[in-house]
Amino acid sequence: MSTFDTRTDRDSGEASEGDQTFVSHLAELRDRIIRAGASVIFAFIALVYWSPDIFRLLARPLMENLPSGGKMIVTDVTGSFFVPMKVTMAVAFVVALPVVLYQVWAFVAPGLYRNEKRLVVPLVGSSYLLFLCGMAFAYFVVFPAIFRVMAHYNAPLGAEMTTDIENYLGFVLTMFIAFGVTFEVPIIVVLLVRMGALTVEKLRKIRPYIAVCAFVVAAVVTPPDVFSQLMLALPLIVLYEAGILAAWLFVRNDASASDDGPPAS
Structure with a gap:
């Protein structure tokens, strides 16, 4: 052959x-x-x-x-x-x-x-x-x-x-989906940091833009009154801050794990 x-x-x-x-x-x-x-x-x-x-x-x-x-x-x-x-x-x-x-x-x-x-x-x-x-x-x-x-x-x-x-x-x-997705913000933030797309410092710098986006999303999703918009926008902002804290703890734990290597022979 x-x-x-x-x-x-x-x-x-x-x-x-x-x-x-x-x-x-x-x-x-x-x-x-x-x-x-x-x-x-x-x-x-x-x-x-x-x-x-x-x-x-x-x-x-x-x-x-x-x-x-x-x-x-x-x-x-x-x-x-x-x-x-x-x-x-x-x-x-x-x-x-x-x-x-x-x-x-x-x-x-x-x-x-x-x-x-x-x-x-x-x-x-x-x-x-x-x-x-x-x-x-x-x-x-x-x-x-x-x-x-x-x-x-x-x-x-x-x-x-x-x-x-x-x-x-x-x-x-619509409201269930909007608030369910809103409560996923900490997970999304941690994933972005985990994948290296953003850093904790960058997340802190874009806080004002996130706050504006939160109110824009709330204005689109909720009924046209200020009270309803606050009911969605404020939890979104708080959850974003919780995501930053979780991402910071995640990065710190990763750094500690990398530093604690096996002792040199």
């Missing part, structure tokens, strides 16, 4: 192994997606019986702050059925999110270094907890305050405050 034939056989063998590896990765990705989706569906099936109660729980901040005679309405024929189903599906996704994140982790873990694996697990766990904290802050603090202010604005106009359940669902989901 000639040298050319030998090289050709070797190249074709490497290409075949590469194709098999790619196909196996696709198969594993498919299995991970199916398991993640199945966890969400299972959680939805377990919660669907209580979907009206879940929607009433979601609507409680509004209902408790509506003036006398205020109520929620349904403007779509199927809204009274599908809106509680959507709420239940969203809750099911949040409940099943640890399983979904684990499937993502199991797929990418073989390609990570050991130190990256040690970092990802607490990072994902803290991200999930911070997102839940952001949602809880929106539900227990922000929603009652916003609805109370909105009801106060309607009173001098003599307008009856009625809200369509579909519009209400869109509003609360």
